[in-house]
């Protein structure tokens with residue numbers, strides 16, 4: 260249900276070529292994410308049912324002071340009848356008392372309306388997408404492969420500065436679903452990038468310069484012929500500059516909807532599942 264609703268949404272509202280067929284790896288990662296968040300955040304996990312049919316799902320997570328909506332989806336044939344609002348309201352119960360609450364929204368105008376009406380201000384995002392000319396990737400980036408066992412602390416330290424909360428248990432979920440970790444350390448400056456099936460999952464650093472090097476390294480890792488970097492909001496100019504230097508076209512894309520924030524959120528490219 261969720262995958263079909265997301266495909267229909269992408270075809271109707273998102274730029275770029277049609278979403279590729281889901282690979283077994285993507286299906287497995289999606290299932291793992293749902294089971295993981297049901298375990299860590301049962302009070303943020305809701306489904307809508309119509310008889311014996313599942314028609315909607317919402318998953319939110321609370322990490323310390325931070326609340327994040329991981330998933331909201333309603334079956335295509337029953338959208339725009341209030342199910343999304345009911346699911347979002349239920350998920351938002353765990354946002355009570357949170358110092359930060361934010362959502363990464365798709366380009367579906369129904370989603371943007373729902374979130375804006377719930378007090379989340381939309382920040383327009385761009386996506387950089389296209390064929391990467393590998394000859395433009397700078398050399399000597401100083402980025403190396405990280406290990407989930409050894410670099411979890413680095414990732415959590417950096418991401419806490421940026422968004423006000425660590426990934427905590429979500430690191431184990433990313434490791435278990437085969438996501439790769441890149442790290443960079445330069446004196447006191449540190450940063451990470453999570454690479455998922457050759458695409459940028461999330462990226463954060465203590466300086467924009469280090470974040471740029473990590474983004475270049477992640478682009479160079481891309482397995483697919485075309486690369487996509489989402490959530491290039493106005494506060495991620497460092498990443499927009501990399502996209503321009505890489506000659507990747509910028510197209511209007513999904514946005515970041517924010518109610519309250521704890522950290523600067525930059526230089527940071529969040530991940531759709533865990534923020």
Ligand SMILES: CC(C)(COP(=O)(O)OP(=O)(O)OC[C@H]1O[C@@H](n2cnc3c(N)ncnc32)[C@H](O)[C@@H]1OP(=O)(O)O)[C@@H](O)C(=O)NCCC(=O)NCCS
Pocket residue numbers: 264265268330331332333334337338339340341342343344345363364365366367368369370372373
């Ligand atoms: C986004 C989504 C979860 C919302 O669920 P829903 O059940 O359709 O939402 P609701 O019916 O509660 O609310 C939709 C609102 O948009 C309005 N709306 C309907 N069609 C619209 C359109 N084409 N443009 C703008 N607004 C529209 C509805 O009138 C309603 O507003 P109202 O309650 O003030 O009248 C659902 O549409 C969906 O699954 N979309 C595809 C997947 C997706 O993009 N998910 C978002 C992940 S961030």
